[in-house]
Amino acid sequence: MRIAIGSDHAGFAYKEQIKLLLQQRGHEVRDFGTDSEQPVDYPLFVRPVADAVARGDFERGIVLGGSGNGEAIVANRVKGVRCALCWNVESAPLSRQHNNANVLSLGQRLLALETAMQIVCVWLETPFDGGRHERRIKLIDQLV
Secondary structure, three states, rough: OOOEEEEEEHHHHHHHHHHHHHHHOOEEEEEOOOOOOOOEEEEHHHHHHHHHHHHHOOOEEEEOOOOOOOHHHHHHOOOOOOOOEOOOOOEEEHHHHHHOOOEEEEEEEOOOOOHHHHHHHHHHHHOOOOOOHHHHHHHHHHOO
């Protein structure tokens, strides 16, 4: 799978670990930055990830920050992006099954690294259920 990833300084350490995990699992990964823990403004790194997913250049995107909230807000401003902020392993499959989330947001300051890695794996492996959820996805896309 082709995956875009980006973070601000507060999500940088987890981004680097998740990037390695994705590559080890055979995914093609493009890192949109940042490249250190020096303070930066997260929209500058999250928006390009969301744009790339919306254009179809990547099948999925992962964005990280301190809480993941701002990153999810930025990503969801892009038409065609359905970014889910996942805070535990149980929330990850639901974001895919019911919402067909194509971008995942994670908060490094709120999750243990092991949990974040589990969320990523479950999120990538879970398919969209379709059915009654398809109608809702179409409504979301119409309203944006």
